[in-house]
């Protein structure tokens with residue numbers, strides 16, 4: 001097994017690093033996730049993605065005709081790693097690039113790919129995901145938003161919830177019920193909805209961080225052209241699950257976790273507990289060692305996934321392992337940071353006594369959300385045990401979960 005990069009890949013990494021140093025000013029690093037932003041922040045993030053696109057660093061693995069580079073995934077991986085290491089802001093168009101984009105490449109018509117993919121890459125159109133509904137989260141196939149086909153249009157009525165970024169998204173990839181009489185996961189279709197269409201109301205929801213990152217989306221007699229259907233009518237479950245596999249991979253980044261862990265080490269060495277640095281406390285050292293072992297294990301799992309991508313194998317069960325392991329690990333890292341800081345950890349962002357600019361409590365709450373979003377840890381465990389380990393399936397419970405890929 002050879003885990004090293006080739007001289008050409010190392011040279012590419014140096015080029016990318018230089019480019020980021022020149023093009024990403026220090027003031028734009030370490031910015032909070034986009035949910036905490038205002039409209040001006042959204043514009044800045046769009047400009048940043050456009051800059052990356054113009055440099056050829058976005059979706060390098062996509063075919064050239066849709067705006068990609070036709071490059072191998074290792075190069076994109078190197079770019080992603082360097083962006084995280086430089087503390088670059090998260091890409092505002094991530095749901096387009098990582099979720100609906102790959103889905104369109106797999107299931108879209110040629111016309112749909114040419115219409116949507118280039119604008120996704122250039123951040124000209126931002127996407128959100130309309131899956132969850134009140135009462136339909138893990139049991140996603142029970143969703144009720146109804147789409148009636150009238151002539152060459154769908155007329156859509158219903159409600160979505162927890163829709164991240166809907167407050168500034170231009171488009172939503174959305175699951176709707178097109179056949180209420182079919183078994184529940186056979187009557188669903190996958191449609192693309194213009195967020196400016198009449199009949200759509202977006203209402204922000206405040207999260208425990210105090211910011212509004214996700215939303216309720218109400219749909220009242222929203223007209224959507226039949227051309228916006230992805231895949232076959234009533235076969236949306238298949239398409240939806242392809243998107244979910246990409247989402248799970250998106251939510252776990254080895255380098256990001258490594259960086260969080262390095263931040264934790266710095267905190268443990270600098271923050272005093274009982275008259276000595278926290279890192280000198282044997283109990284804390286034991287906890288740090290435990291986390292570092294998990295970080296290393298995740299790194300090697302990341303290499304395995306990279307190998308799968310290079311060999312063009314679908315993400316499969318590895319995506320669930322990645323989602324489960326990385327989101328829980330990130331939350332545990334932030335949890336230990338708060339323990340080390342003691343009472344200082346919970347000071348409000350405005351307090352002058354905050355430690356490390358007050359980011360740890362925000363990260364603690366944010367990482368908890370990611371354990372739930374994209375399918376909860378319990379659901380990932382069900383998938384891994386049933387599909388990965390071949391353990392018995394309990395049909396009544398799991399057949400229609402957010403997880404069901406078949």
Ligand SMILES: Cc1cc2nc3c(=O)[nH]c(=O)nc-3n(C[C@H](O)[C@H](O)[C@H](O)COP(=O)(O)OP(=O)(O)OC[C@H]3O[C@@H](n4cnc5c(N)ncnc54)[C@H](O)[C@@H]3O)c2cc1C
Nearest residue numbers: 129130131132137138162163164369372373374375376378
């Ligand atoms: C930060 C964040 C961002 C999100 N963004 C989006 C978005 O952009 N678009 C979107 O559509 N949705 C989004 N969601 C919604 C998310 O997908 C759902 O919250 C998630 O799928 C869980 O559904 P639920 O909240 O209805 O919980 P429920 O399904 O009601 O689950 C409640 C609890 O029961 C457990 N549970 C349920 N079924 C089983 C089972 N069969 N076996 C074992 N345990 C089970 C769950 O693990 C959980 O602990 C987001 C959520 C969060 C937190």
